[in-house]
Amino acid sequence: MTGHHDTTGNSPLFGTLAVIGPGLIGSSILRRARQDGTIAARLVACDASPAVRARVAELGLADRVEADPLRAVADADCVILCVPVGAVAEVGAAILPAMKPGAILTEVGSTKQSIIGAITPFLRPDVPFVPTHPMAGTEYSGPDAGFATLFDDRWCLLTPLPDTDPAAVSVIETLWHRMGARTRIMDAAHHDRVCAIVSHLPHLLAFTICGTADDLADETRSEVLDFAASGFRDFTRIAASDPVMWRDIFLNNRDALLEMLARFTEDAQAMARAIRWGDEAFIVDRIERGRRIRRSLLENRQA
Amino acid sequence: MTGHHDTTGNSPLFGTLAVIGPGLIGSSILRRARQDGTIAARLVACDASPAVRARVAELGLADRVEADPLRAVADADCVILCVPVGAVAEVGAAILPAMKPGAILTEVGSTKQSIIGAITPFLRPDVPFVPTHPMAGTEYSGPDAGFATLFDDRWCLLTPLPDTDPAAVSVIETLWHRMGARTRIMDAAHHDRVCAIVSHLPHLLAFTICGTADDLADETRSEVLDFAASGFRDFTRIAASDPVMWRDIFLNNRDALLEMLARFTEDAQAMARAIRWGDEAFIVDRIERGRRIRRSLLENRQA
Ligand SMILES: NC(=O)c1ccc[n+]([C@@H]2O[C@H](COP(=O)([O-])OP(=O)(O)OC[C@H]3O[C@@H](n4cnc5c(N)ncnc54)[C@H](OP(=O)(O)O)[C@@H]3O)[C@@H](O)[C@H]2O)c1
Ligand SMILES: NC(=O)c1ccc[n+]([C@@H]2O[C@H](COP(=O)([O-])OP(=O)(O)OC[C@H]3O[C@@H](n4cnc5c(N)ncnc54)[C@H](OP(=O)(O)O)[C@@H]3O)[C@@H](O)[C@H]2O)c1
Incomplete structure (x- = not known):
């Protein structure tokens, strides 16, 4: 007691x-x-x-x-x-x-x-x-x-x-x-896998794309800032979070995060291949899955 | 005239x-x-x-x-x-x-x-x-x-x-x-490169992560929906966009988009490596670049 x-x-x-x-x-x-x-x-x-x-x-x-x-x-x-x-x-x-x-x-x-x-x-x-x-x-x-x-x-x-x-x-x-x-x-292990995909991987991608943009030639970079469309804006909102907190999260959920990143990278490569070879059905299928998840989120009232 | x-x-x-x-x-x-x-x-x-x-x-x-x-x-x-x-x-x-x-x-x-x-x-x-x-x-x-x-x-x-x-x-x-x-x-070529990084690549990543989540075991997937933290929510907001429009954009900006995705993938792999080997300085540096870009965006009043 x-x-x-x-x-x-x-x-x-x-x-x-x-x-x-x-x-x-x-x-x-x-x-x-x-x-x-x-x-x-x-x-x-x-x-x-x-x-x-x-x-x-x-x-x-x-x-x-x-x-x-x-x-x-x-x-x-x-x-x-x-x-x-x-x-x-x-x-x-x-x-x-x-x-x-x-x-x-x-x-x-x-x-x-x-x-x-x-x-x-x-x-x-x-x-x-x-x-x-x-x-x-x-x-x-x-x-x-x-x-x-x-x-x-x-x-x-x-x-x-x-x-x-x-x-x-x-x-x-x-x-x-x-x-x-x-x-x-x-269960703690299950928690870490769920959070790896819903939170930690999205943050890792957001931090990374900021770096990728930052590495572009100077002229492009200034225009990235000028023209940041809604896509990039949402990413950088995530990317504004505290460095120490996120360093700790990444290092402390290493296995689940690296597994999710590996799965994600395979999926991104499959998308790249479909774009390279003009596989319209594959591309549309991937986009529609995103919409389905979005709809489920709205139904779960978390959006 | x-x-x-x-x-x-x-x-x-x-x-x-x-x-x-x-x-x-x-x-x-x-x-x-x-x-x-x-x-x-x-x-x-x-x-x-x-x-x-x-x-x-x-x-x-x-x-x-x-x-x-x-x-x-x-x-x-x-x-x-x-x-x-x-x-x-x-x-x-x-x-x-x-x-x-x-x-x-x-x-x-x-x-x-x-x-x-x-x-x-x-x-x-x-x-x-x-x-x-x-x-x-x-x-x-x-x-x-x-x-x-x-x-x-x-x-x-x-x-x-x-x-x-x-x-x-x-x-x-x-x-x-x-x-x-x-x-x-x-210039049109310059336009396509800027938009590849500020808009097209973020959308590609957003569509992809929805698919990655959707492929997880059923139990995890339902919890992804329940617990979608702000990170994933922002991604899926992007991912709700029209499939035909985005299929066309991906196929019509193929070269710039694939180049940006290749750069991004290299950067994500470098982050994965730093996480695997516990390179704290590298991780913090990447996160801080994200914050810098975010600050610039705020100063450009596009955020
Ligand atoms: N922010 C989120 O979105 C979120 C969501 C859920 C859970 N969490 C978790 O909540 C915890 C706190 O996050 P937060 O966002 O509240 O962070 P925060 O605003 O940065 O606050 C962290 C606090 O911890 C103290 N601290 C830092 N390093 C310390 C150390 N080595 N020893 C003792 N105290 C130390 C800080 O003290 P000083 O100010 O004196 O440095 C500060 O009071 C983290 O474990 C994080 O993973 C965060
Ligand atoms: N949405 C954005 O965020 C955004 C931003 C900047 C630029 N754009 C560009 O703006 C353009 C329109 O996008 P939107 O978001 O306005 O799309 P939308 O709401 O889906 O509207 C597209 C329009 O085009 C028509 N259409 C579709 N396929 C056609 C075809 N094969 N032949 C003739 N008409 C066709 C549609 O007619 P039905 O309704 O009869 O199918 C509809 O009236 C696209 O080129 C897009 O890249 C979009």
């Missing part, structure tokens, strides 16, 4: 909730918890940067703003790590010994298998660990980028370990429902 | 303007001309489909709606072909003999070199031909998809032939200014 978490009424789910890393995701969680009294009675934010701490205090996002993660988590009933994927296990390992027995440790990283693998050696039997991935975000980062409605009607995927206390999983599901999100529980 | 085109005052630029193919682009031109009295005194629309003609009449987009292209162009001072790229030369060849001496022939196809090559044998010395490409559009098609403000603040590129009458080029520039667009004159 986990500690003192009220999942039933309107009283706060947690006494104290600590957010490590009040960036886009972390500050959105804090803002929502501030607005919605049923999430936590007290909010703690922790960041290594004095500038970020000053800004978090100025925005009034937490009751306490801490520099030292050990102090930040000491009396927390739930700790949410909102740091880049590559830092989750390290920060988790550092704070775990300072956590209260029965408190829940959770995190919001965009990849799951590598985080679970790296943090497992440091887990404590009396501190349940619930990995999550809220599928919401923008291309901006930092405490000013967050907003309370970021998670409304978005999915939050939970990938608990086989031995994670089901009561703790249920508390974290309730947390995300109160954040406005829908939840689904799935 | 070209015919009776008033580019100076507020009187209509053309007596009669004929639009062949009142789809997204054609019907937007008609709507704008209807709204703005300075473009044409009389509007003619021509389409082979009875249903489209009925709809165009119902929407009141033209003064006359014709089934026969030869009748449609007979008294026109300007004819704009708004049909798919693959049909422009054929339709142009059919109507050219019926056009008035001094009238201007123009078209709006998304690729330029292949259209110019295919139509050249049919051109008449007394009918100037001005190829254009308005860089505006949506993923919808047909006469209901158009709107009068589609071209506002967008670029329209003109790719006249070396022997095109400069007076006719200037009349067509004025036409597009009155449509709300900015114009630039450039």
Whole structure:
């Protein structure tokens, strides 16, 4: 059984909730918890940067703003790590010994298998660990980028370990429902494959095409900027995201991402071949599949 | 010298303007001309489909709606072909003999070199031909998809032939200014390369990734639809465009498109290699180039 978490009424789910890393995701969680009294009675934010701490205090996002993660988590009933994927296990390992027995440790990283693998050696039997991935975000980062409605009607995927206390999983599901999100529980490996195709590969392609354009002769490049049609604009919107976050995601979901890229490259080569040889039926078939997926997306109300 | 085109005052630029193919682009031109009295005194629309003609009449987009292209162009001072790229030369060849001496022939196809090559044998010395490409559009098609403000603040590129009458080029520039667009004159080959990277390649990648996702095992596919993050959503927005239009664009800009795809594929392979071997500096560099291009786009106010 986990500690003192009220999942039933309107009283706060947690006494104290600590957010490590009040960036886009972390500050959105804090803002929502501030607005919605049923999430936590007290909010703690922790960041290594004095500038970020000053800004978090100025925005009034937490009751306490801490520099030292050990102090930040000491009396927390739930700790949410909102740091880049590559830092989750390290920060988790550092704070775990300072956590209260029965408190829940959770995190919001965009990849799951590598985080679970790296943090497992440091887990404590009396501190349940619930990995999550809220599928919401923008291309901006930092405490000013967050907003309370970021998670409304978005999915939050939970990938608990086989031995994670089901009561703790249920508390974290309730947390995300109160954040406005829908939840689904799935296997971490499956999560990583789904995200490789719906999010990580599109970002990789977007970053790449910007580089390809940037390498063109100078005159063409300036015209690329002038005439960027809607196609390229949508790509570069994606490509504006944070370099450290995406570096970590790519490196931490390497196998699934490289597999999806290999499949994609084969498909792109097949398209190139059809264009070279004028295979109209093949080209139209590929374009129509895109339209079908688009229609399904609209029906799923995610578009 | 070209015919009776008033580019100076507020009187209509053309007596009669004929639009062949009142789809997204054609019907937007008609709507704008209807709204703005300075473009044409009389509007003619021509389409082979009875249903489209009925709809165009119902929407009141033209003064006359014709089934026969030869009748449609007979008294026109300007004819704009708004049909798919693959049909422009054929339709142009059919109507050219019926056009008035001094009238201007123009078209709006998304690729330029292949259209110019295919139509050249049919051109008449007394009918100037001005190829254009308005860089505006949506993923919808047909006469209901158009709107009068589609071209506002967008670029329209003109790719006249070396022997095109400069007076006719200037009349067509004025036409597009009155449509709300900015114009630039450039070489057709250069146009095709710029559009290959800013528009045609992004669409090819978008169609392809939809197919790659569609090929995944059934369970993953349904979750792709459920969890499509913003990355994939942006891609599929692009991928919803009309199959015939894009088939024609791909086949008619084959060389530039295949060259850009080859460059892109090399760059994507380099990224894959960096991910496989954990080359963090390379990955971050690529991501930062994307951000730089994005910033330039914002500064160019095209984002
Ligand atoms: N953005 C999205 O679209 C999105 C969506 C779903 C999940 N996620 C995941 O959410 C997490 C946070 O992303 P975000 O977009 O909120 O990023 P963000 O706005 O850049 O915030 C990251 C936070 O982590 C802190 N941090 C960075 N490196 C650290 C380290 N080595 N040790 C301790 N703290 C560190 C940062 O502190 P400083 O400001 O002091 O550097 C900042 O407070 C990531 O794991 C990401 O994969 C993001
Ligand atoms: N959409 C864009 O984003 C965009 C942007 C810039 C330029 N363009 C260019 O504009 C042109 C028109 O595109 P659109 O988006 O307006 O397409 P659209 O909405 O599908 O309209 C195409 C029009 O052409 C007619 N048509 C199709 N095939 C024909 C044929 N073989 N002979 C004669 N008429 C034919 C159609 O008639 P029915 O309805 O009877 O089939 C329809 O009226 C294309 O060359 C395209 O490359 C498009």
